Amino acid sequence: MTKMRIETDSMGEIEVPANRYWGAQTQRSLKYFSIGQDFIPPEVITAMAILKKAAALSNCELGKLPEDKAKLIIEAATEVIEGQLDGNFPLRVWMTGSGTQCNMNVNEVIANRGIELAGGVMGSKNPIHPNDHVNMSQSSNDTFPTAMHIASAVALHERLMPKVTKMQDALEEKAKAWDNIAKIGRTHLQDAVPLTLGQEFSGYVAQLDANLARIDSVLPGLYELAIGGTAVGTGLNAGKGFAEKAAEHIAKLSGLPFVSAPNKFAALAAHDDMVMASGALKTLACSLLKIANDIRFLGCGPRCGFGELKLPSNEP
Numbered sequence: 001m002t003k004m005r006i007e008t009d010s011m012g013e014i015e016v017p018a019n020r021y022w023g024a025q026t027q028r029s030l031k032y033f034s035i036g037q038d039f040i041p042p043e044v045i046t047a048m049a050i051l052k053k054a055a056a057l058s059n060c061e062l063g064k065l066p067e068d069k070a071k072l073i074i075e076a077a078t079e080v081i082e083g084q085l086d087g088n089f090p091l092r093v094w095m096t097g098s099g100t101q102c103n104m105n106v107n108e109v110i111a112n113r114g115i116e117l118a119g120g121v122m123g124s125k126n127p128i129h130p131n132d133h134v135n136m137s138q139s140s141n142d143t144f145p146t147a148m149h150i151a152s153a154v155a156l157h158e159r160l161m162p163k164v165t166k167m168q169d170a171l172e173e174k175a176k177a178w179d180n181i182a183k184i185g186r187t188h189l190q191d192a193v194p195l196t197l198g199q200e201f202s203g204y205v206a207q208l209d210a211n212l213a214r215i216d217s218v219l220p221g222l223y224e225l226a227i228g229g230t231a232v233g234t235g236l237n238a239g240k241g242f243a244e245k246a247a248e249h250i251a252k253l254s255g256l257p258f259v260s261a262p263n264k265f266a267a268l269a270a271h272d273d274m275v276m277a278s279g280a281l282k283t284l285a286c287s288l289l290k291i292a293n294d295i296r297f298l299g300c301g302p303r304c305g306f307g308e309l310k311l312p313s314n315e316p
Contacts, residue, residue, distance in 0.1 A: 007108075007123045016123070020117075021088045023108035023123065023130060029101035033229075035094040040102050045089045048106040048152035049080035049144055051227060052134055053243075054249035059136050069133050072114035081253075086108060089233040099144030107134040107292035121276065137238035137246075138230065141268050142305075145226040150278055151255055155223040156215055164284070168208040169290075183308060189297075197308075204294075206288045213282040221273030225259055227263030 004015040009024035016027045053074050060070035079085050088109045095101040105131035114128035115121065116213050128134065135143075179198030227250075228243020230236050235243065247260040261267035301307035 005123055008244065012180070013250045020123070021085060021109040021112040022090070022105055023112060025101060025104040026091065026108055029091050029095055029105070031033050033092055033095050033101070035092055038093045040089060040091050040093060040105075041151065042083075042086070042089075044102070044147050044149040045106065045154055046081055047147040047154070048103070048143065049077045050150060050250055050253050051138075051146055051246070052106060052110055053077035053081070054137065054246045054253060055138055055227070056134075057249045058242050059239065060252075061245060062242060064225035065133065065136055067113075069128060072117055072128055073110055075117060075315040076113035079113060080106070085113065095276035098140045099147075100140040103131065103135070103138075103140040103143050103210070107131065110134050126141055137242045138227065141231050142226040142229040142264070143269070148271070148274060149222045149225055150250065150254060152274065153219060153258070154210040154254060154309070156219065156222070156277070157256060161212060161215060164208055168205055168212070171201055171208065172205045175199075175205055194203045200294075204210060204264050207291065211284040211287055214283060215277075218273065218277040218280050221276055223259055224267065224273065225258050226261055228260055228265060233263075233265035235264065273274055 002146065003018040005018040006013050007016045007024040008014075009028075011024075011028070014024045014027050016023060056065060056070045056077065058074040059065035060067055069197055076085075083249055084181050088107055111130035111134050112122045112126065113127040114123060114134075115126065117125050121124055175198045177198070178201060179196055181197040182194055183197050183200070185195045185200075186195075191291075195251055225243075225247050226244045228238050230238050242262070243260040247258050251258040266272075294311060295311070298306055299309040299311040301308075
């Protein structure tokens with residue numbers, strides 16, 4: 001039987017597994033929003049931890065957070081970033097608005113780990129309180145949009161764009177190698193005028209080049225962060241200069257040029273930049289589908305199809 005401990009929040013006491021770092025609000029979300037298997041993506045958790053580390057650094061520099069508490073938060077947040085505390089983020093994407101439970105899940109894990117590092121009792125909120133210290137100068141309303149932007153920008157810049165570039169380079173290599181191979185062109189699958197296989201593949205290269213440009217064009221919007229707007233965009237309870245300092249630290253921690261959004265009301269109330277990024281990804285998906293379908297048609301056969309391309313076998 002799982003050993004339990006008692007955690008508390010404004011609603012009272014609740015039992016939490018003793019071997020987990022989360023607290024009362026996370027446990028309540030598990031109870032009331034145990035829906036499906038759509039968990040919060042690990043990239044969002046990492047982004048949240050980067051944000052919490054940046055917030056602790058900023059609040060300490062502004063004199064709002066004592067250095068000893070900041071060090072504990074920074075160390076615990078670093079462990080989350082490094083994946084050492086995976087398994088402590090069990091929440092589904094289904095929850096109350098603005099990602100409050102996700103924000104609190106990260107706050108509680110960092111707080112309890114900080115308490116443990118200090119030799120305290122988990123759940124005591126001493127010396128680290130999940131709201132008063134880890135969430136200082138923040139609100140779920142600005143942290144979750146910020147984490148969305150960080151996670152999306154990192155994924156596009158570090159994962160997607162390098163892979164699309166690699167594919168583009170491979171297609172360009174084939175386009176050059178096949179530039180002297182003449183073939184028939186087709187319109188609506190009917191014979192048309194000649195072109196070279198290299199020219200045909202150069203079209204795919206151009207498509208991917210345009211897609212990379214589109215993705216690159218949406219990144220500046222994702223680099224603008226809502227952090228510092230707190231609950232409604234006014235920055236209430238955040239220290240002067242916190243928004244800029246937090247964005248600066250996030251940029252250093254991530255290696256990407258994040259900045260403070262010029263208008264926090266828009267940053268909190270709308271997700272236009274995410275919609276633009278989604279549009280760029282949909283365009284890329286359409287391009288990839290078109291390229292894949294063309295290659296599939298050109299390789300169909302081998303006896304009674306077009307048989308213009310010889311595709312490597314990947315199954316018997």
